[in-house]
Amino acid sequence: MQVAFSLIDFLLVAPALALFVASCTPLLIKVLCGNQEQNSFATLIYAYVGIVVAAGFTLSMLGVARSAFDGALVFDGISFCTTLIVLLVTAVALTFARDSYSTNPGQFTEATFLTLNAAIGMLTVVWANDLIVTFVGIELFSLSLYVLIAMSMEEKLSKEAAFKYFILGSFASAIMLYGISFIYGTVGSTYLPDLLQASPNLLATNRLFLLGFVLLLVGICFKIAVFPFHSWAPDVYQGAPTPLTAFMATGVKAVSLAFFLRLVASQAFTVEKFWPFVDVLQWLIALTILVGNVGAFRQKSLKRMLAYSSIAHSGYVMIGVVAAGIGGSSMLGAGGVMFYIFSYSIMTAGAFGVLHILEPHADADLTLEDLKGLAREKPWVALTMSILLMSLTGIPPTLGFFGKFFIFSAAIKQGLVWLAVWGVVGSVISVFYYLRPVVAMYMEEPLLRRGVLRLRPLSYFTVAFLGLLVVACGLAAEPVYQAMLSSVSQVF
Amino acid sequence: MLSADNFLHIGLAHYIFLSGILFSFGMIAVLMRKNVIVMLMGIELMLNAVNLSFIAFSKESGNLNGHIMVFFVMTIAAAEAGVGLALAVAIYKKFHEVNIRFFEHLRG
Numbered sequence: 001m002q003v004a005f006s007l008i009d010f011l012l013v014a015p016a017l018a019l020f021v022a023s024c025t026p027l028l029i030k031v032l033c034g035n036q037e038q039n040s041f042a043t044l045i046y047a048y049v050g051i052v053v054a055a056g057f058t059l060s061m062l063g064v065a066r067s068a069f070d071g072a073l074v075f076d077g078i079s080f081c082t083t084l085i086v087l088l089v090t091a092v093a094l095t096f097a098r099d100s101y102s103t104n105p106g107q108f109t110e111a112t113f114l115t116l117n118a119a120i121g122m123l124t125v126v127w128a129n130d131l132i133v134t135f136v137g138i139e140l141f142s143l144s145l146y147v148l149i150a151m152s153m154e155e156k157l158s159k160e161a162a163f164k165y166f167i168l169g170s171f172a173s174a175i176m177l178y179g180i181s182f183i184y185g186t187v188g189s190t191y192l193p194d195l196l197q198a199s200p201n202l203l204a205t206n207r208l209f210l211l212g213f214v215l216l217l218v219g220i221c222f223k224i225a226v227f228p229f230h231s232w233a234p235d236v237y238q239g240a241p242t243p244l245t246a247f248m249a250t251g252v253k254a255v256s257l258a259f260f261l262r263l264v265a266s267q268a269f270t271v272e273k274f275w276p277f278v279d280v281l282q283w284l285i286a287l288t289i290l291v292g293n294v295g296a297f298r299q300k301s302l303k304r305m306l307a308y309s310s311i312a313h314s315g316y317v318m319i320g321v322v323a324a325g326i327g328g329s330s331m332l333g334a335g336g337v338m339f340y341i342f343s344y345s346i347m348t349a350g351a352f353g354v355l356h357i358l359e360p361h362a363d364a365d366l367t368l369e370d371l372k373g374l375a376r377e378k379p380w381v382a383l384t385m386s387i388l389l390m391s392l393t394g395i396p397p398t399l400g401f402f403g404k405f406f407i408f409s410a411a412i413k414q415g416l417v418w419l420a421v422w423g424v425v426g427s428v429i430s431v432f433y434y435l436r437p438v439v440a441m442y443m444e445e446p447l448l449r450r451g452v453l454r455l456r457p458l459s460y461f462t463v464a465f466l467g468l469l470v471v472a473c474g475l476a477a478e479p480v481y482q483a484m485l486s487s488v489s490q491v492f
Numbered sequence: 493m494l495s496a497d498n499f500l501h502i503g504l505a506h507y508i509f510l511s512g513i514l515f516s517f518g519m520i521a522v523l524m525r526k527n528v529i530v531m532l533m534g535i536e537l538m539l540n541a542v543n544l545s546f547i548a549f550s551k552e553s554g555n556l557n558g559h560i561m562v563f564f565v566m567t568i569a570a571a572e573a574g575v576g577l578a579l580a581v582a583i584y585k586k587f588h589e590v591n592i593r594f595f596e597h598l599r600g
Contacts, residue, residue: 135564139571143572146575150578150582155586162582174538177565178515178538178542178545180542184550185508185545185549189555189557190557
């Protein structure tokens with residue numbers, strides 16, 4: 001068989017190549033200079049150059065819908081949107097990581113290398129058109145993240161978190177791979193279009209395929225942290241260094257959801273034999289929202305609170321995924337999911353960023369007490385945090401409100417009224433724990449003397465930028481939503 | 493249902509059944525045991541069960557893709573074992589034992 005690649009294939013994967021070159025350069029310089037850690041700012045600049053070049057290539061290919069490397073990778077609207085989101089959160093996470101106390105300053109080069117390679121893995125998942133490519137991408141970013149978490153300065157928590165993440169992540173990958181093997185056995189290929197074409201028929205007739213498909217979905221649900229598979233998320237998000245939490249909570253979820261969208265694009269959920277599973281999925285979503293909100297309600301640690309809230313958010317966004325998979329006007333659901341991924345990534349990265357700025361030392365675990373009276377000492381930080389938290393709650397002029405609005409309205413249009421109502425109830429519960437920090441910042445006296453925080457201009461600037469983005473995209477939600485809709489229209 | 497034929501001719505179903513058993517053993521090892529090394533072995537067992545089922549399907553259908561996937565899975569399993577053992581060493585250094593019963597800092 002003749003295998004030929006054209007230049008355009010390489011142009012299409014150029015973002016990943018650019019990131020890879022940018023990730024190797026600082027490491028190579030470090031090795032050539034006798035293993036001396038170089039200026040971390042220079043390392044950061046290399047990474048930025050890689051990310052900007054990658055974003056440039058992505059933007060230059062905007063609107064092209066084609067596949068590369070014999071159909072192993074596909075470049076369509078979902079790929080482009082999610083690629084840009086992943087690049088944004090990578091840049092944000094690297095900026096935070098340089099300033100953070102919990103990442104080892106002697107190993108920032110390695111951290112950059114691993115972060116950029118995790119981003120490459122995420123891009124691979126987003127582009128993948130073949131289940132085995134998806135799997136390789138998932139493993140690439142997961143392995144990078146395990147090492148990144150364990151590399152932190154903090155001694156015990158991060159090792160524990162890294163190992164928990166490793167075991168549960170590998171467990172989920174193995175389950176997913178087992179599902180892929182059944183799919184391969186019944187369809188005869190792992191090529192995603194073949195699978196999607198065959199799935200409505202096979203789901204109804206072939207039990208082995210059904211089992212494989214369900215195992216595959218379980219594997220993804222692990223990554224998204226849907227209810228029975230959510231228990232790793234709070235532990236890992238709390239134990240990891242805050243900049244990495246911002247990266248994991250956004251990037252991993254964004255790409256897993258993008259992959260989920262590709263799977264439901266076949267409208268496999270409309271097959272009658274699969275309805276019991278769709279019902280189960282709906283119940284799991286309802287429980288995810290409940291567990292996330294009630295869990296967040298009980299937490300003292302702010303990081304853990306945000307971790308539980310991210311579980312609740314994966315519940316909301318999964319409503320959109322179901323709405324996108326059950327036929328009818330599924331495009332609305334898919335557009336809502338893309339918009340939600342975008343808004344969730346910005347809000348969550350920003351909220352973890354504020355916590356990162358306020359952390360006084362390596363193993364700090366901020367609680368509500370630490371935020372008291374912040375508005376008097378650092379009015380701008382307090383304002384940004386309030387905006388981000390209000391956006392996470394879903395209060396109107398912000399991005400988070402429109403994310404929820406588009407998802408819930410798509411759900412109602414698709415007849416999933418009870419899920420939409422449940423989502424609104426969950427949001428109402430979430431008001432309490434999201435606004436508690438805001439009240440503490442503005443209305444209470446500071447209890448403890450806060451240590452002097454080192455000035456970290458880049459992190460401040462990034463957090464302010466994310467806060468501004470939340471407001472600006474919230475005010476201009478309609479054009480953004482239209483862009484998302486047109487991006488998913490190529491697939492749905 | 494059960495006849496001598498089931499035992500005399502080893503076919504696809506036997507391999508799938510075996511891979512299912514191996515996979516379950518791996519899952520049990522990961523979920524039940526507290527020793528880090530045993531958990532890692534459980535993960536490897538799960539991945540190898542997947543390999544077996546890939547090979548069996550591939551042999552059955554005469555389609556070579558399955559063999560290629562096994563190479564991918566083997567590579568990834570090796571990388572996973574490398575990272576896992578590195579984590580085990582890091583855990584040993586901090587906790588002085590490769591056992592997860594000391595994992596009590598993150599909960600709630």
